Structures are given as C-alpha cells and as structure tokens.
Amino acid sequence: MRIAVDANGADLGPAEVAAGAAIAAARGITPVLFGPADEIGAVAEGVEVVDSPVSIAKAPEPVSAVRSTPDASIVRAARAVASGDCEALVAGGTTGAALAAALFNVKRATGIYRPALAVPLPVPNNPVTLVDVGANAECRPEHLVQFAHMGAALAQVVLGVERPRVALLSNGEEPTKGTPLLQETYALLAASAGLDFVGNVEGNHVVDGHADVVVSDGFTGNVTLKLIEGVSQMMVGAIRERATSSPRAKLGGLLMRPALRRFRDEIDPEGPGGAYLLGLRRLGVVPHGRFTRYGISQAILLAARGTSGDVVGQTHAALEAAGALRSAPAASVPSR
Amino acid sequence: MRIAVDANGADLGPAEVAAGAAIAAARGITPVLFGPADEIGAVAEGVEVVDSPVSIAKAPEPVSAVRSTPDASIVRAARAVASGDCEALVAGGTTGAALAAALFNVKRATGIYRPALAVPLPVPNNPVTLVDVGANAECRPEHLVQFAHMGAALAQVVLGVERPRVALLSNGEEPTKGTPLLQETYALLAASAGLDFVGNVEGNHVVDGHADVVVSDGFTGNVTLKLIEGVSQMMVGAIRERATSSPRAKLGGLLMRPALRRFRDEIDPEGPGGAYLLGLRRLGVVPHGRFTRYGISQAILLAARGTSGDVVGQTHAALEAAGALRSAPAASVPSR
Numbered sequence A, B: 001m002r003i004a005v006d007a008n009g010a011d012l013g014p015a016e017v018a019a020g021a022a023i024a025a026a027r028g029i030t031p032v033l034f035g036p037a038d039e040i041g042a043v044a045e046g047v048e049v050v051d052s053p054v055s056i057a058k059a060p061e062p063v064s065a066v067r068s069t070p071d072a073s074i075v076r077a078a079r080a081v082a083s084g085d086c087e088a089l090v091a092g093g094t095t096g097a098a099l100a101a102a103l104f105n106v107k108r109a110t111g112i113y114r115p116a117l118a119v120p121l122p123v124p125n126n127p128v129t130l131v132d133v134g135a136n137a138e139c140r141p142e143h144l145v146q147f148a149h150m151g152a153a154l155a156q157v158v159l160g161v162e163r164p165r166v167a168l169l170s171n172g173e174e175p176t177k178g179t180p181l182l183q184e185t186y187a188l189l190a191a192s193a194g195l196d197f198v199g200n201v202e203g204n205h206v207v208d209g210h211a212d213v214v215v216s217d218g219f220t221g222n223v224t225l226k227l228i229e230g231v232s233q234m235m236v237g238a239i240r241e242r243a244t245s246s247p248r249a250k251l252g253g254l255l256m257r258p259a260l261r262r263f264r265d266e267i268d269p270e271g272p273g274g275a276y277l278l279g280l281r282r283l284g285v286v287p288h289g290r291f292t293r294y295g296i297s298q299a300i301l302l303a304a305r306g307t308s309g310d311v312v313g314q315t316h317a318a319l320e321a322a323g324a325l326r327s328a329p330a331a332s333v334p335s336r
Helices: A014-025 A062-068 A073-082 A095-105 A141-157 A180-190 A218-242 A247-266 A293-308 A311-321 B014-025 B062-068 B073-082 B095-106 B141-157 B180-190 B218-242 B247-266 B293-308 B311-321
Strands: A002-006 A030-035 A048-051 A088-090 A116-121 A128-131 A165-169 A196-201 A213-215 A275-278 A283-286 B002-006 B030-035 B048-051 B088-090 B116-121 B128-131 B165-169 B196-201 B213-215 B275-278 B283-286
Touching: A002 A014, A002 A073, A002 A293, A014 A030, A014 A293, A030 A073, A062 A095, A073 A088, A073 A095, A088 A095, A088 A293, A095 A275, A095 A283, A116 A141, A116 A218, A128 A141, A128 A218, A141 A165, A141 A180, A141 A213, A141 A275, A141 A311, A165 A180, A165 A218, A180 A196, A218 A247, A218 B218, A218 B247, A247 B218, A247 B247, A275 A311, A283 A293, A293 A311, B002 B014, B002 B073, B002 B293, B014 B030, B014 B293, B030 B073, B062 B095, B073 B088, B073 B095, B088 B095, B088 B293, B095 B275, B095 B283, B116 B141, B116 B218, B128 B141, B128 B218, B141 B165, B141 B180, B141 B213, B141 B275, B141 B311, B165 B180, B165 B218, B180 B196, B218 B247, B275 B311, B283 B293, B293 B311
Parallel strands: A002 A030, A002 A088, A030 A048, A088 A283, A128 A213, A165 A196, A165 A213, B002 B030, B002 B088, B030 B048, B088 B283, B128 B213, B165 B196, B165 B213
Antiparallel strands: A116 A128, A116 A275, A275 A283, B116 B128, B116 B275, B275 B283
C-alpha cells in the first residue's frame, strides 16, 4: 500500500520523516515521501522519494499558500492521493495547510459538509475518540451530527468498538445545557438513526469511559485535546519531581520506574499517530509537527490501517444509513 | 467577619456544611448558616444558624426557582449579604441558582456587564486563575475584557501576583486564531490599559506557567476546569494502579506514598475552596456541590480572605482605571 507523506511537515526535518518512513516500510507499507531529496538523503528499502523541495510548512497564511504554491510538497502529496497513485495522505505541519491541500485536491466526499479531525486519545483503560479537534472552529448543528457519525464509524472500523457510545461535549448533562448550537445538536443526535447517543458529557467525564466518541466543535475540541496533553505532561513532570524529593521517595521511584515507563508510553501522544482527517474522498492523517520518527511511523501505519479497514467507505455508509448526508441542491448537479 | 452560607448547597447535606463552618469558625470567621435547623443540628461556637428549611438545590429550573421561592435558603442567604448583615455569600449546589440568587439580591456592581466565576486552579508550581468557568455560556468581547481585569485583580489581591500575566484561551497563538469572538477580544485586550496581556494560550499551556490568568467564555472555561480535574484524577488513579502492578512496583509505591500523598493534596480540587463569583456589589464564593467539610471550610475562608482584601473594590478600581466599565445609558440612571 502506497501512502503519500509530506516530508516537510515535521519540526525535526525531512530526515526524521524518512526515518519514520523506514519503520513503516519494515511493516510492509510503501511510504512515498514528498520533500527535498537532498535533505531526505538515502532511504530504506521500500521507501520512495519524489523530490519536492518547496515547503509551505511555515507559511503564515496556509490556505493562500496552498492555492498559490502548486509545487509545494504538501500539495504534490495531496495530488498523488487524488490521482490514485497513493491511497492516503500523511501531512504534518500546520493543520490549516494539511486541511487546505486535502480539500482542494483530494476533495470532500459526496454529502459531507465539512471534513473533521478525529483523534483516538491515548487514555489508559478508556480509549476515546475526540472529533473535531481543530478543522472547524465554528460549526452548525448538522456539521456536528456528521462528526458524530464519522467518529462512530472510525471507532467501529479502526478501534473495533462494536457499538460506540457517542456523547456531546458540554458544560452539563441536561439537554438544555450549553450554547444554542449544542442544544440543537443534542436534539438532532437524540433523533439520529443508527447512533448510540448517550447524551452530554462534561469535561471531567471525557477520559473516564463515559463514551467511546466525544463530539465537539473544532475550537473546543482543540482546546480539549491540548489540555489533556498538557495536564498529562504536567502530572508526569510533577510526579517525577516528587519521586526525587527525598531519599526514600527516590528509592521508591527507582523501583516503580519500569511500571511508570510503561504508563508514560501508554499516554504518549505519538502512540496513536495523530488525527484522522475524515470526510474526504480518501483518508488523511495529520501527525503533530513535533512528532519524532516514532510518531511519524505510527501516522503512516494509522493511514494504512484506516485504508485497509475502508474508513472512508464505512463512514460514508454510516452517514447514508442515518440520512445524515447533505442532499445536493438540484440546480448545481450537472446532467452527467 | 460574618459570611452567609447556604447549608442546602452540599451533596453531603446540611450537617456536612455545619462541620465545614466549624472549621472556619475556629479560624475566627462567623459563618451564618441558612438551612434546616433540625438537619444542621448542634453547631460549634461561633457558628450561627438561621432556620431556612426550604431548599431549591435540586430545582430543575434554578432561575425561576429563585424568582418564585423567596424563602429558599440560598435566597435568604443572598438577602443577608445584600442587607449588609453578612459580608459575603457562600453558595454551593447548582451554579445557576447561586448566580441567580446573587444577581437578583446582591446585584451587579456598577458598570459590570456580567458577573463571572473565577477559580484559582490548584496546579503544582504554576497556580493559574481561570475566568469564566461557567457563569456565561455565551459572551461578547467586552464581557471577556471585563473578565480579564477581574481575574487580574483577583490574582493580585488574593494570590499576591504583582503584575499578573493575562492570556486568552484559544486554539492557536496567533491573533487571527479562534472564533470571531476571540479575534475581537484579542484586539481589545492588546489595547487595554493596565493589563499585562501576553496573547493567546493553547490548551497545553494553561497549566505550565505561561500565564497567571487565563480568560475564556464560560462554556469553554467550564469544560477546561472539569477536564483538568478529570485528567488529574485519571492520572492519579492510573498511577496508583501501576504502583500495584508488580511486587517491585508495590514496594516502590509504598516508599513513595508520603510524597505522592502531598502531591494529591496539592491538586485536590477542594483546596482552593471553589470559584469566586465576581462582578457583584459583594463577593460570592461557589464551592462544588460534592465538596466535603474541608472544601466547604476552604470556601468560607476564601470568602473571608477576598472580603478582607477588598476584591470587589480592587476589581472595580482596576476596571475603572482601564476604562473597561460599561457606561450607564443616561435615561436609566435615577436622579438620586
């Protein structure tokens, strides 16, 4: 399986992306790297390189940069997916650039209002998929309904959750809580076919197993995702500090180290490989710009797993069955 | 100092509130409990009881319950503050009831658009005040500007931060990030006199010392506050689980126990005593309904500390100096 990868999308540079690609190639995937061949250097067997030195990874206006830079590595990678040469897109760097490159080239799937970013969160014992984590700062209720179905399809296909429980992130459990957007969305979700909607979930219940999928607008979802990362890191740091606060604690910390190291791996944001970009004709995966080779390899493997599992097709089928697809206005449909 | 306390506002019942009041009384405060005298029972020296058996703590429509139940304990407590018999209000239970009882009786301070809830978060090494955490699900930019000044005054007076750094919670650092509400607020804050505005802060930087005060609308702030609590609890639970996962880890956990117990105390949500309700003529404190006597005593002491430090007066002075007070429409100002 060929996966298009923007090699300019990592803070650590194209060579780090190549190192991540090598790990994925060893698992039978063919990563196709779009980036500066000289910086990528020699690659492992099974990794291909398409020399694309132009980078818009640091462009202040990612959307216009995508429009005006057809030879940018991220745009070329997206085109390779659109043409069918590659099956999925992995693009780190700014979310705006990844989203725009995918939207303009891979295009939205039929009936989708807005693509959304869904991330399977690394929560010990209670994995939860959060959607949208940043593609759409502002949403309408029908967008959130589609996000709910997308998230449920993802949890089903990729994470193997048989009947995912879907919740709406709000500031209280009652249907009347939250903004008008949330109140309207609550009513739509409660009436939505084929969805196990369990109601509103508050911030403290996002990570304790109340739901398999948590739906929100991209602004709140982004703040949520980053808070979870930030608080986890703060806790790990504070516990490490306490574990060296006295000779007794130091000895205890030493004995606990293997167990805590496993725990740190469990909550490692690089583990899940990033966010799925759903709602396009093909799958996208957006790793965090600061990921190392490990996270990048996970992103490529995530894209491959989602493609094998036909996340795009399954999502579309779920939306269709629920009647949640947008009906095309008759006037804008060409006759053939 | 006399502090009015709604004894019906705790999940554990009026007797638990009385136990919390006893702890505060031992520190020289006079808590005046409004609740069912028979359930409150005998009280410690220095604690007063005003028999108010009617409770609206579980009312599904708190605002209309406040309007239609003048003898409800929370309403009587608020009236005691309005009349000057008590100096501050402590009201747990639903935020809606506390807010409505305070708004209708204690009233808004001159020039304030909306009261807001500000909570000093128990973050090890990097205490941060979050405002608003739930009084206003929807806000306008001028509301957020007032919240910023309120939070800064609070951090200065109560927490002793000399020149609080104020940040706006968003999904990216650039001024163009976030919703139109945030973009407009960013511009206003950047131009606001007497404020050390440090720009936008993302979710992962709320708890790592980037700012002393983090401003957001009440919806996002509420989700944020509860997420921090939820993720902290999840982490403590997961680490406890790992600490018993092998004989070696168990021994390590035993040795680390005193250090970890101190840490657990540091992040205990009951420690700060709840949220300050700012923007009223007198101070309010809203503890969480599930608090035990310890948290309730902290809430009463927080109210006393805020009153001694004249948080209300200082906040007003800060808003006035910054020109952030709402100018009263001439027609609605009575001639005397």
